[in-house]
Amino acid sequence: MSDLADIAAPVIENRLEHQINRFRRQNRQTGVSSPVCAVCGEPIPPARQQAVPGCRLYIQSVLPVNTRRLAYPGLKGHNPQVRALNARLVRLCDAKPWCTFVDLAPLLSDADGELRIDLTKDGIHLHPAGYVIWTDYLKKQKYLK
Numbered sequence: 841m842s843d844l845a846d847i848a849a850p851v852i853e854n855r856l857e858h859q860i861n862r863f864r865r866q867n868r869q870t871g872v873s874s875p876v877c878a879v880c881g882e883p884i885p886p887a888r889q890q891a892v893p894g895c896r897l898y899i900q901s902v903l904p905v906n907t908r909r910l911a912y913p914g915l916k917g918h919n920p921q922v923r924a925l926n927a928r929l930v931r932l933c934d935a936k937p938w939c940t941f942v943d944l945a946p947l948l949s950d951a952d953g954e955l956r957i958d959l960t961k962d963g964i965h966l967h968p969a970g971y972v973i974w975t976d977y978l979k980k981q982k983y984l985k
Contacts, residue, residue, distance in 0.1 A: 900942045901926045906955040910963030
């Protein structure tokens with residue numbers, strides 16, 4: 841009897857192929873893809889580099905929480921770690937010419953550097969209005985079409 845992985849593998853393969861072909865049609869980019877993975881440093885197979893030439897990696901910032909509205913007490917006091925993580929992500933992207941850091945925190949933060957209270961119900965998850973701001977910014981910067 842086949843297990844779930846055997847059943848899922850062809851579906852995943854088909855979806856991946858579909859998404860790559862969709863990306864190719866929409867972007868028609870030229871250029872050289874990175875020879876190594878940005879996350880693990882492992883070599884990217886030449887066939888994959890050729891499949892999506894000029895592909896860029898976009899890393900979006902981690903958003904802060906709003907401690908005044910936070911429904912999860914264990915997350916209070918973590919905004920300094922969020923800022924430090926975002927600084928590390930900026931350095932990672934700066935070191936890779938094919939990587940772009942997308943800083944969303946200033947768009948969705950208040951003067952204290954916390955998630956805007958009007959954009960969250962529980963201090964961590966965004967209301968739909970927050971996603972509209974996020975999407976509009978990505979479109980304005982031409983990260984999204």
